Amino acid sequence: MFDTALTANDLVFLAKGAGMTLLVTASSVFFGTILGILFGVIRYQIGPWWATPMTLVLDVFRSIPLLIQLVLANAFITTVLGLRISGFAVACGVLSLYTAAYCAEIVRGGIEAVPQTLRRAARSLGMTWGQDMTYVVLPLATRVALPSWIGLALGVMKDSALVYIVQVVELLKSTQILITRLQEPLFLLMICGLFYFLISFPIARFGGYLEKRWSND
């Protein structure tokens, strides 16, 4: 059907790249979310005035190209600090912080969306701050935050394509390597694009569905 020089080995090569994409994405989203929740809660607790330095720092992550963040982090750690570190670690480190920066905002927004009246009711019933957080704030804040978080996670997957710059061979880079060798750019790019699309599209739709469903409550 398709007249292509693509071999089974090549497909395995691409699959490895795809696996790397997913690995980088999952790790970064995992660590970034934990950090983001932490930052978000702290920022909410200490109020906008005190949190300004934190906000400024997080804002920096959103105002500089991710590519430069990766290059800078890599250069800093390897040449300035003189440490030996894998590109994968740099990639995950930077992406985690990047995720945390956005996640903190999402978490803060989620917590703020929980009406004060509910929380006061919980505390009046004798619940501790921890219990209030766990049983009242957490479920409600999650409803508000989850659709945005899904969008963020998908965004990280798309941004993972940039980690080639620190020698991590993910899907897009693998595709490019094959293109250089096989000279079938369109076909290979279609496969690559399809991978991203088939993962992102259904999840994004699902996120939209959740958003609609929970906003009516």
Place this chain on the structure above:
Amino acid sequence: MIEIENVRKSFGPLEVLKGINLTVAKGEVLTVIGGSGSGKSTLLTCINGLEPIDSGRILVDGVEVHAKTTDLNKLRRKIGIVFQQWNAFPHLTVLENVMLAQVKVLKRSKADAEAEAVKQLNHVGLGEKLKVYPSRLSGGQQQRMAIARALAMSPDYMLFDEVTSALDPQLVGEVLDTLRMLASEGMTMICVTHEMKFAREVSDRVAFFHKGVMAEIAAPDQLFGAPKDPELQKFLAATH
């Protein structure tokens, strides 16, 4: 002259107009009263073609509104309509609101459009508010602006769809005064309204709609004084 012949209309399974026959002569002021869901507002939106009809005809000066060959945009220049929600264009000043359609639809020059706009805005008592944005006006003022906006198109007919229903009570009077003034100037008007006193004072005829049927139509003294239709009697008893 507006001629409504045997008009039927349904929204899905619900029939809202069940064979309406009505003629409105030039210069006549017709008020339409009735409970909600009686079909009165729907009738107005059918007259200017915003809503399609299922059967029957509506003719405005001999032109069939719902014929495929009718240029609706052209027809709408003759028919001004003001809704319950004044629908001010928020991004334009009061003056610009009234000028926009004149320039774009009637192709008047900016100078002519402005002159006409100023005239109509003065007419409705908004002469001081020309350069203001609608968000700064009260509901009553915005509604009067909507009336001026429709009048600036020099229509032959004006339709008013419960134009005071969304207003705070103290603002209703100023809008009704504007309507009274228009009536006295000889404008052909169809007003759907809940304001019975106004209807009685201003109309040449009053029509009572009930569940999609025009149950009675008569001069105000007769309709209010000696209502024949039992539903109308119930309605008047409830609203007095």
Place this chain on the structure above:
Amino acid sequence: MFNYNFRWNQALSSLPQMLEGALVTIEIAVLSMAIGITVAILLTLFRLSGSRPLSAIATTWVEIARNTPALFQIYMVHFGLGGFGIHLSPYLSLLIGIAFNNAGYLTENFRGALKAIPETQTRAARSLGMSPIQAFQNVILPQMLRISFLPMTNQMVWAILMTSLGAVVAMNTDLYGVTSELNARTFRTFELFAIAAVIFYVITKAITLSARLLAARLFRY
């Protein structure tokens, strides 16, 4: 551990070149936004037209733009078209790639904005005798753009950041490309990219700030 000799002077001497690169970056971002907004308005009209094929085109564009990496999109323009024998310059590939991405996201922003405009606005305009296009152009579009102003500003910031992706098409006249070339020659990676980072930060902050000022002046109602 800190055996590194920071050579800031050497890096700073390249500042003029980097600033020239910054101008190219801004130029690409502005052009890509102009194209993106125009296309987004067109795609919005497609969606409003009620025609199924036109709606499908709009939806396809939006979903591809939002569900694949921007880097992939730039790749597609440069290498994908190359497969058809169309060889674009790095500048053009980057510009078209970013514009494609912009158009997709902006169309989605416009859709949200339209939902905030009551349907009665169109009804009022049509009742005054305006044609559908006149109603859209004079009543709906201005409001849609005003509501979308903040998202459009964010997209502009994205466009600035996306210019760095020109790296994969050997783009060497924008800020990232210039920095990259200087790095290849002098190996002062940290200093050079740190300066580039600062320039990017200043540009994005300037855009966000001026947008806020502009909004305050334009949308006084």
